[in-house]
Amino acid sequence: MRRISPYSKLAAALCSSALLLFVAACGAGTPESESGGEESSPVAGGSMTILQGAEPPSLDPASMSNVFAFHPALGNALYGTLMINDTETFTIAYKMATEFSSSDGGTTYNLELRPGLMFTDGTPLDASAVKFNWDRLRDPALGSTSIRQAVQVAETEVIDATNLKVTMVAPNPHFAESLVAGAMNWIASPTALEKGRQAFDENPVGAGPFTLVSWTRQSAIELEKNPDYWDAPKPYLDRLTIKSVHDSNQRINAMTTGAADLSLESTMANIAMAHEAGLETETLPTGGGQMIGMNERRAPFDDVRARRAVRLALDLDALNTIVYNGEGEVPETFFPEESPFYSNMAFQTSDPVEAQRLFDELAAEGKPVRFSFASFPTTDSRVLAEGVQAQLSTYDNVEVSIDMLDAATATTRLATGDFDMIITATIVQDPDFALWTALHSQSTGNFTGTNDAELDAALDAGRVSESFEDRKAAYNTVQERLIEVVPGIWYIRSVPSVMYDTDVHGVQLYTLGSPLPEELWIS
Numbered sequence: 332m333r334r335i336s337p338y339s340k341l342a343a344a345l346c347s348s349a350l351l352l353f354v355a356a357c358g359a360g361t362p363e364s365e366s367g368g369e370e371s372s373p374v375a376g377g378s379m380t381i382l383q384g385a386e387p388p389s390l391d392p393a394s395m396s397n398v399f400a401f402h403p404a405l406g407n408a409l410y411g412t413l414m415i416n417d418t419e420t421f422t423i424a425y426k427m428a429t430e431f432s433s434s435d436g437g438t439t440y441n442l443e444l445r446p447g448l449m450f451t452d453g454t455p456l457d458a459s460a461v462k463f464n465w466d467r468l469r470d471p472a473l474g475s476t477s478i479r480q481a482v483q484v485a486e487t488e489v490i491d492a493t494n495l496k497v498t499m500v501a502p503n504p505h506f507a508e509s510l511v512a513g514a515m516n517w518i519a520s521p522t523a524l525e526k527g528r529q530a531f532d533e534n535p536v537g538a539g540p541f542t543l544v545s546w547t548r549q550s551a552i553e554l555e556k557n558p559d560y561w562d563a564p565k566p567y568l569d570r571l572t573i574k575s576v577h578d579s580n581q582r583i584n585a586m587t588t589g590a591a592d593l594s595l596e597s598t599m600a601n602i603a604m605a606h607e608a609g610l611e612t613e614t615l616p617t618g619g620g621q622m623i624g625m626n627e628r629r630a631p632f633d634d635v636r637a638r639r640a641v642r643l644a645l646d647l648d649a650l651n652t653i654v655y656n657g658e659g660e661v662p663e664t665f666f667p668e669e670s671p672f673y674s675n676m677a678f679q680t681s682d683p684v685e686a687q688r689l690f691d692e693l694a695a696e697g698k699p700v701r702f703s704f705a706s707f708p709t710t711d712s713r714v715l716a717e718g719v720q721a722q723l724s725t726y727d728n729v730e731v732s733i734d735m736l737d738a739a740t741a742t743t744r745l746a747t748g749d750f751d752m753i754i755t756a757t758i759v760q761d762p763d764f765a766l767w768t769a770l771h772s773q774s775t776g777n778f779t780g781t782n783d784a785e786l787d788a789a790l791d792a793g794r795v796s797e798s799f800e801d802r803k804a805a806y807n808t809v810q811e812r813l814i815e816v817v818p819g820i821w822y823i824r825s826v827p828s829v830m831y832d833t834d835v836h837g838v839q840l841y842t843l844g845s846p847l848p849e850e851l852w853i854s
Contacts, residue, residue, distance in 0.1 A: 373837060373852040378570035381848075382582050382594035384709075385738050386549065386575035389528055390535040392517035393468055393475035398758075399827040399844030400597045405573050408554055408848040410517035410537035411561075413442075413461075415841035416508060418615055421761050423507045427456065427518070427538065427561065436797065437504035440497040441490075448561055450520040452536045458495040462487045463521040468514060471775075476746065477513035479768045479776035502795050509764040512842045540566035540849035550574070560849065567837070567852035577709050577738070586610060586830055592853065593831035595844065598711060599658040605830035614828040615844055618666040618759035619766075622819040623719065625752055628780035631700045632751065636689045638817040640700065642679065644686035644726055647822050650718045654711055660824040665759075665810050667824075671799070672762055672806045678814045679821060687726055694728035701730040702751035707741045712754055715822070719752075745778055755779070758825040758843055762806050763794050770809075770818060779818045786812040 384400040392410055395402040413428040423431065430443035448456035467473060468481035475481075483503060488496040499506065510516060523536035535543055538561065541554035554571040574591070576582045583601045585591040587608045596602055602612050625632040625641065632638050647661045666673040690700055706716040713735065720731040736744065744750050755778050757769040767790045768776035772783070786809060793805035827844025837850040 371836075371854075373567045374854055375564065375567050375852070376569055377567075377853045378572065379568055379592045379835070379851060379853055380572045380574065380590070381846075382574055382576045382585060382591045384575070384595055384597060385577065388739055390532050390543070390546065391524065391528060392464070392514040392519050392537075393473050393477060395514060395517070396476055397511075397513050397516060397842060397845050399595050399829075403842075403845035404595065404848055405552060406514070406517045407539065407845060408541040408571055408573070409535055409539045409543065410519060411539035411849075412511070412516050412841075412847070413444075413518065414507065414511055414516065415845075415847070416511050418760070418840060418842075421508060423511075431507055431510070433504060435502075436795070437502040437506060438499055440499070440506070442495040442497055444493045444495075445561065446493050448538055449559065450523070450536050450538050451542055451557060451559070452520050452523055454520055454522050454536075455492070456518055456520075456538045457492045458489045459492075460521055461495050461518055462489055463524075464518050465515055467524075474743075474746065475514060476742075476776075477515060479774065480509045480513045480515050480764075482775055483509065501791075503763070504797065505761060505763040505794065508761045508842075509768070512764060541571055544570075562849065566849040568848070571848060579710055583830075586832070589832070592835050593829060593838070593846070593851070595846070596828040596830050597826060598655060599660070599826050600656045602826065602828050602830060603658050609833065610830050611833060611835070611838075612828060612830045613838060613840065614826050615760075615840060616667055616669065617825050617827065617843075618662075618670055618672070618762070619757040620662050620821045620824040621754060621756050622821050623715075623752060624750075624755040624779045624819040625817070626748060626750055626779055627782070627818065628748055629751070631693070631698060631702055634693065634698065635815075635817060636693055637698075637700050638819075640686045640689035640693070640729075641723070642817055642820050643682045643689070644729075645719065645722055645820060645822075646681055647679065647820070649722070650715060650822055653718045654714045655823065659826075662821045662824055665813065665821070666806075672803055674807050674810055676807075676810050676814065678810060683726075690726055690728040699728045699730070703732045703734045705734045705736055705741060705744055705750040705753040707754060708735070708737050715754065748778065748780060753778075755819070756825055757819075757821070758827070760843070762802070762809075766790055766806070766809060767794055770813075781816060781818040783812055783816045786816060 381404050387395045387402050395406045397403045412426045414423050414425050433440045450456055468475050468477050485500045486498040520536035523531055540557055540560045542557050544553040544555050546552045552573040556569050579598050579601050582594045583604050586594050605612050625638045651659045651661050704716040706712045716733045723729050723731050745753055757765050759765045768774050770781050771790045772787050789805045789808035793802050796802045834854045837852050839847045839850045
């Protein structure tokens, strides 16, 4: 199993204050998360089947998620990328953009595009097209999860065909790490988008390496090579088939039987089985992880004692055993030891006696802990919810029900805050994007409703600082506040991963396990 460490070079790189000041503007060569180290040249032709974790509600990039468990391969295939990050150093490498630079500490940026970029409908992918896409993502009515990134931008101004001035709501010298992790990195034809969702889903128009042939919902998305792709001779493949497979057992079965060539993966159990079966695997280590989120906006979790009681009551090692066969890693500290932001703070202890005392205290005040666990339609989510229910059933004055939801409903409930408990994630590479987005009181991605002034101040300090020492101090404070505030329970490290056949080459990941289809080839 190949485990890519994003921290080995970052620790040294962060020592440079110049890098910290200009990290969003830095260029890089080809990111080093490329598979295998093979020396042979890419072979053109052939087809490949890729498995993703969920089917998008629409092919509008605003409806897709650039995260390993969702739609990154599909979005990258249809729309290409403005830029990508190196998963070891977190510097930026440019694709359809040639520059994203700031000379004022992240208050404003200049986005420069390659000249002559064209969508497959013959219209230009220029600064006006980027402005159209980015401006619409800020509209709450659109319901895009990428609003978390887009609302950090206050204003965009077209300077000329290839240059867009970007003014931020607040300074953020690390904003490029946010941008590449969502739909801001995928630009669709404004002309096509203005025809409406149904027409766009039938004919999505981007400037990516592949174009749509057909989409059979709940079955397969068929794509073919874009002969006019800007980065010729890429893509190397003639065709792609992308299938959505929620169930982890079905994904590993498809890979081991040869029914698929590459699968986006989210479970260490599958990665271990793939490795044993002789498949290639790659995993990006991260901080934080999958989180059992507790909604602080309503009872019972508007009382920190209820959140603390549940955290103290749960045996996370036992949950790891029943959900992941013990293959997962239960976070003992927020950042892994390889991270330069690591601190030896045990932020998730278990204490059944204290948990029961808190449950009893709340019940005596007329506030017994009763709640529903909103479960996504995956095996892991269901088993986790059942495990939490079973463990808490051994305590008095706590009652748990499970609400099984389809993917669209669960996602909507999460985004609108209509839940008591739900699975979410705070998956950390560079700390700013993930932590500020998930935990700051002013963030639209703060699904749990966390609102703590000291936490906000530390997150703001970590965002704007140009010094690694100051950033580390800020994120130490963040970890201390997480212990006190208890927005959720990080029950397992996330494992942004891919598993693929030995004849698949050119696997290259950026951000949270997002593969680049144009780089793939098959021998």
